[in-house]
Every structure is written in structure tokens, then in C-alpha cells.
Amino acid sequence: MVVMISGANRGIGEEIATKLLSEGHILSLGARRIETLQNKFGAFDRNRVLCNWYDAEVPESATKWIDATIGQYGRIDALINNAGIFRSTTIEEFDEEIMDELWTVNVKGPLRLISLAFPYLKEAGGGRVINLVSLSGKRIKGQSVGYAMSKFALTALTHSVRYSGWEHGIRATAICPGWVNTQMAEDINPDTIELKQMTQPEDVAALISTLLKLPNTASISELHVNCVLESSY
Numbered sequence: 001m002v003v004m005i006s007g008a009n010r011g012i013g014e015e016i017a018t019k020l021l022s023e024g025h026i027l028s029l030g031a032r033r034i035e036t037l038q039n040k041f042g043a044f045d046r047n048r049v050l051c052n053w054y055d056a057e058v059p060e061s062a063t064k065w066i067d068a069t070i071g072q073y074g075r076i077d078a079l080i081n082n083a084g085i086f087r088s089t090t091i092e093e094f095d096e097e098i099m100d101e102l103w104t105v106n107v108k109g110p111l112r113l114i115s116l117a118f119p120y121l122k123e124a125g126g127g128r129v130i131n132l133v134s135l136s137g138k139r140i141k142g143q144s145v146g147y148a149m150s151k152f153a154l155t156a157l158t159h160s161v162r163y164s165g166w167e168h169g170i171r172a173t174a175i176c177p178g179w180v181n182t183q184m185a186e187d188i189n190p191d192t193i194e195l196k197q198m199t200q201p202e203d204v205a206a207l208i209s210t211l212l213k214l215p216n217t218a219s220i221s222e223l224h225v226n227c228v229l230e231s232s233y
């Protein structure tokens with residue numbers, strides 16, 4: 001499969017890329033800091049891995065990445081929207097700029113890429129869209145209203161893709177983890193849980209690998225993944 005992965009230079013995205021590469025997939029990787037992506041994946045032949053500049057805040061970077069992928073491989077079988085940010089903005093300390101940034105990166109970025117990739121996913125016959133949502137896109141826990149709203153919107157986007165793409169064989173999944181051991185979790189610093197007790201990025205990569213193997217008749221709309229016990233998730 002030809003698979004596009006955003007934010008593949010580090011964290012969960014890097015693990016997804018490493019896993020899928022080891023399984024023989026052809027990857028078109030996108031990263032805002034292309035040099036960090038080149039350092040990790042630049043040594044691979046262009047027939048296996050294409051490194052692209054992609055910044056969710058720059059719409060033309062999405063168009064260029066899609067065009068480069070089609071130019072190199074002629075098809076897109078799967079799109080994994082992994083790039084995302086956490087920023088804190090609460091009801092009492094609401095920050096318009098932070099809210100706009102969350103919306104731009106976590107919602108409009110994935111929507112734009114899906115829209116641009118859609119004709120090619122249709123052509124592929126069994127196209128796949130996988131969005132890295134969060135349990136924050138399923139339930140409210142804490143005060144970070146902006147992040148939660150952006151992730152709830154990404155859940156909605158995933159379900160919309162299912163409706164728009166189903167008859168064309170496109171299947172979409174929202175992956176909804178709790179804490180995952182990456183820089184993002186370290187920065188938020190929950191203090192209540194050690195990094196090694198969190199879900200590991202390799203575990204998320206293993207789930208994505210499995211999702212890509214499933215036929216159209218075994219479509220999973222949401223995967224809830226947790227490292228701690230919560231009432232419903």
C-alpha cells in the first residue's frame with residue numbers, strides 16, 4: 001500500500017512509519033521540519049520512502065505533498081493524520097489565538113488532506129483514512145476545552161469520511177488513546193503516571209498495522225485505547 005503519514009518525524013508518527021516500513025508498505029511522509037524527517041528516513045530509496053515538507057498551518061504544503069505522492073507513486077491507498085498539537089486554553093482563561101491554532105492544526109489540517117486525497121482513495125478502491133484522535137475526543141476529563149473541542153471535531157470528521165467514502169470502499173477509523181509515551185505527554189507532565197506506564201507509541205503503531213490489514217467487511221470506526229482504568233474507556 002502507498003501510505004501517507006503526517007508528523008512522521010517523531011513520536012507516534014515516527015513509530016507508525018517504522019512499523020509500516022518494516023511490513024513492506026510504501027511511505028509518503030510529511031513533516032513540518034523536513035530535516036528531522038530526512039535524518040530518520042532520508043536514507044531509504046525514493047521507491048520506498050518519500051520525505052515531504054508538510055505544515056498544517058500552510059495549506060499549499062498539503063497540495064504539494066499530495067502532488068508529490070501522486071507524482072512519485074501514482075496512487076494513495078491510505079492517509080494517516082497523525083500530526084497534532086496540545087495547547088491549554090480553558091473556559092476561564094480562553095485564548096483566541098490558541099483556539100485558532102488548535103483548530104488549524106488538529107481539524108482543518110486533517111480535513112484538507114482528506115479532501116485532497118479523496119479522489120485517489122476512491123480510485124484505490126479500498127482506501128483507508130486513520131485519524132489520531134484521543135480519548136479527549138470522546139469524553140471530557142480536565143479543563144483543556146480547546147484541545148477537547150478540536151479532538152471531538154476530529155472524531156466527527158472521521159465519521160463523516162465513513163459516510164462520504166463507504167460506497168467507494170473507503171473506510172475510516174478514529175484512534176483514541178489516553179496517555180501515550182511521547183514528548184507531548186512529557187510536556188503536559190501529568191505527574192500522576194510515569195512515562196513507562198503509558199501506552200507506548202509502538203502499541204499504537206501495531207494497532208494501525210492491523211487496521212490496514214482488515215477487509216472492507218471488518219471496518220472499525222473507533223479504537224479506544226487506555227493505560228488506566230476509566231469508567232467507560
Ligand SMILES: NC(=O)c1ccc[n+]([C@@H]2O[C@H](COP(=O)([O-])OP(=O)(O)OC[C@H]3O[C@@H](n4cnc5c(N)ncnc54)[C@H](OP(=O)(O)O)[C@@H]3O)[C@@H](O)[C@H]2O)c1
Pocket residue numbers: 006007008009010011012013031032033054055056057082083084085086105132133134135176177178179180181182183184185
Ligand atoms: N501523546 C499522547 O498522550 C497522545 C494521546 C492521544 C492522542 N495523541 C495524538 O497523537 C498525535 C501524535 O502525537 P504525539 O504524542 O506523537 O505528539 P508529539 O510527540 O508532540 O509529535 C507531534 C507531531 O505533530 C507534528 N506537528 C505539530 N504541529 C504541526 C504542524 N503545524 N504541521 C505539521 N506537523 C505538525 C510535530 O512536528 P514537529 O516535530 O515539527 O513539532 C510532530 O511530528 C497527535 O495528534 C496527538 O494529539 C497523543
